[in-house]
Amino acid sequence: MLKHTDIWRAIDRLAATHELSASGLARRAGLDPTTFNKSKRTTGDGKLRWPSTESISKVLDATGASLSEFVSLIGESAGPGSLQRVPVIGYAQAGSAGYFTDAGYPAGSGWDELMFPDLGDPSAYALEIAGDSMEPVYRDGDTIIVSPAAQIRRNDRVVVRTRGGEVMAKQLLRETATKIELLSINRAHPDRSIPRTEIAWMARIIWASQ
Template sequence: MTIYEIRLANTRHLLREKGLMLKDLAQRMNKAPAQISSFAGASAFKSIGNQIAREIEHAFDLPRGYLDTPHEGHANGTVLGNTGRKLPVIGSVAAGAWCEAVDNFAPGDAEEWIEAPGPVGPNAFILRVEGISMEPKFLEGEKVVIDPSLEASPGHYVVARRMSDHSVTLKQLRQEGSELYLYAVNPNWPERIIRMSEDWHICGRARWKIVDL
């Protein structure tokens, strides 16, 4: 397969995987539906070039270069899952140590390991949600893939560590003017806003939520 065929197969699979249509992709990329159809539709007549590939990856929150690589495990060449990479499942207490020294985390330090649902950075881990400050977005006991290699921007969900007491929290990163805040989405949580100061360090960005069935 050429790189253009790989990109097309990956894009079409992403749409099927997420139950989206071409118009949904057009909305995500802020483009006209006809433009999307020209390179991803059933009668596509244009190739997905480098710039469009990077825009699609951004629209799906995928790592740069993801569309360019065949992903084994699916008939059309791509799949989110079956990565063969297992990530440690840890609670907030262990996450404090993980944020401080990620390279020292050993296999025996986690009782549970779960296969990564997609491509992640070398220091990714799975955080088991504790508490109710992020309900209903994240429920207590749910598992969230945290990837320190991803850049965190306002609107993203992040794991942050307070240096003074090494406590760790999962919150949404928000911005007001030049100030950054950690925000609890639960409207009934008493302390919904924490101002980001030098005492706080972002350990990683939430990538996926893993739900047990």
């Protein structure tokens, strides 16, 4: 018998196959970006909500996938390769208190999720970009995946959160015992030099949806 979780799992896997989040898949199909969000998969009173046949038809058209390919993504072990669940965090949430541990790992549960090929870091998470401060590399609505466990080297693109709650995506220019120097991706914005004492955490960007 086909289960509610089977259909949603197939949608998540179809998105991951095309290197998209669930919201990115919905956007590509011309649907409301929240159509496939985790919060939309049940009603407010806990009843199961199934994706419509129209929405499934639209994502198949948008991705060029056949119905048989979609069906092949149903099941616990179906789909291409090993996948992991990656929590999706809004950019505004990243700057708010309580959403991260001191080490830069997402705190709590209940996040929207995307299915993504195994990243080798079970604590990796996705950030949805908001605003234009990272154009043209990252645009409003893009998704980036951040790995707190990844080693950071000079010239890597990173996400930095200050103890004051400011979150920024920059390129690491130099790191010393007392400060980090960051190059702005959007050259209309200033570069930054931040004392280490003001840094809450810094993590490397390992993938972006553009």
